[in-house]
Amino acid sequence: MPVPIDIAKVARLARLALTPDEMEAYGAQLGAILEHAASLQALDIQGVPPTAHPLPMLNALRPDEVEETLEREEVLAQAPDRDGPYFRVPPFMEDE
Amino acid sequence: MSGDPADLTIAEAAAALRSGALSAADLLAAVRRRAGATEAQLHAYLTLDVEGAERAAEAADAALSRGEDPGPLAGIPLAIKDNMCTRGIETTSGSRLLAGYRPPYDATVVGRLRAAGAVIVGKTNLDEFAMGSSTENSAYGPTRNPWDPDRVPGGSSGGSAAAVAVGSALGALGSDTGGSIRQPAALCGIVGLKPTYGLVSRYGLVAFASSLDQIGPFARTVEDAATLFEAICGHDPSDATSYRGVPPVVRPTLEAGPEGLRVGVIAELAGEGNEPAVLAAFGRTLEALEVAGAEVREVSLPSIPYALDAYYLIAPAECSANLARFDGVRYGRRLPGDTVEQMMAATRRDGFGPEVTRRILLGTYALSAGYYEAFYGRAQQVRTLVIEDFARAYGRVDVLVCPTSPTTAFAIGERTEDPLAMYLADVCTIPSNLVGGPGISLPVGRDGVGLPIGFQVLAPPLGEAVLLRAARAVEVLAGFAARPALATSEAR
Helix, strand or coil: CCCCCCHHHHHHHCCCCCCHHHHHHHHHHHHHHHHHHHHHHHCCCCCCCCCCCCCCCCCCCCCCCCCCCCCHHHHHCCCCCEECCEECCCCCCCCC | CCCCHHHCCHHHHHHHHHHCCCCHHHHHHHHHHHHHHHHHHHCCEEEECHHHHHHHHHHHHHHHHCCCCCCCCCCCEEEEECCECECCECCCCCCHHHCCCCCCCCCHHHHHHHHCCCEEEEEECCCHHHCCCCCCCCCCCCCCECCECCECCCCCCHHHHHHHHHCCCCEEEEEECCCCCHHHHHHHCCEEEECCCCCECCCCECCCCCCCCEEEEEECCHHHHHHHHHHHECCCCCCCCCCCCCCCCCHHHCCCCCCCCEEEEEHHHCCCCCCHHHHHHHHHHHHHHHHCCCEEEEECCCCHHHHHHHHHHHHHHHHHHHHHHCCCCCCCCCCCCCCHHHHHHHHHHHHCCHHHHHHHHHHHHHHCCCCCHHHHHHHHHHHHHHHHHHHHHHCCCCEEEEECCCCCCCECCCCCCCHHHHHHHHCCCHHHHHHCCCEEEEEEEECCCCCEEEEEEECCCCCHHHHHHHHHHHHHHHCCCCCCHHHCHHHC
């Protein structure tokens, strides 16, 4: 059975302004994929530790020394909108 | 010299450059002619760096004429998948969202190739953000298979594979998250190597699924793949997941041959589910290995049937987190919005294609409150089972083998409407990404309509030496020498 999904909520969390038609289509496709993935639910894996990373690694630290950084102008030149040395974005809240 | 320089291997071209029989400028010109003759049909490249390539070729020629050794890849024309940053050169990752993006830095692998004297011809096409198995998900149109332009080259590194197969580059870099180097190598009849997780820096690679992504080379021979691997591997302080030890030394054992090699055939991936022609070529290769002195036995990895489902939860979950950075603020296209959230949601809806949108939604769902344990957490536990299965197998054999892809190249459009069918293309390649060990695909035959068939060798993490030794042995035994019609002068 396809898995029912609150696709509007998921789209909001993912910051994707989908149309109602798109939500319906993606919702159905995700349901089918998750139905396939239900095979995992049948496995007896109680007590098996999860793997987040394939190789055993600890935090990578380096000496806290000044290093070369990216050229600020070269970085800002890629911004869709800027104000001097800043990235510019629309307001964070409406009606202000 | 006789023949077209675009058909040389990297080893042959390097020798010709050093003997003076060929200049880097002439080699670049030959590769460009090949691109000129094939790109209208193939669309392997998104961007050609004409000036940069010429400068690099001139520098290589100047150093060679002074009698210097300008590096193992001096003057060798290579292609780079367009999800690796190239300073000042457009890097789109196959996405509309990054149209026009010019990175302010080179990826570490690009810097290493440049330092080794390589000539970077251009940036190659891919499925958007490396999500796909056919290169049909590129926002800039599909790449086609050099053996049959009505078919896909595989993916997601389809542009790099097609370029090397046809001779519009002598080698290339791709990235492999679930098979995106090995599967297109198989479908295009060339060699594709996914190194051990962490051996090659990912600084400057546009991230897809960070616990799975690995950069690796495409080439026409195992030896050339080894040369490229040597040039790009090694610790990089800019990549926090970079392996800190000494990388495996592969060259001394490359020609050690198959004698005494313990080869395990993965029972779950080497039987039904593969096309008959794929199985036949695979079986012939096993017989040849056995005759040549390898010990071939069947090995069962019971968790394999669950690996695909685990992968298609883990990879989208990590993708949804990684692609959160594409928000229209610092780079790329932006659509207007009254608030920053509306701007971001409109920008992302417009910038991402359907497959990327699907995976972001799937991953966001799998990571959301109330579902995390049931989906992502469970997939991570299954990943542990897969790792344990492989570790047990490697206690008894040196390498594991199976077909690279259950089918040869499929038709353009055949699977685009069915995401699950497309995902099944990766069933043989995904397990080694979950495990982290290296894998390689090389051509061992062709099917009834002449399409190449790939043979996959897997080894435990850091097992590149035995992996490449086994692959070289298979290469010699299979004797695959065919080239796609598009690469031969008769066809042009």
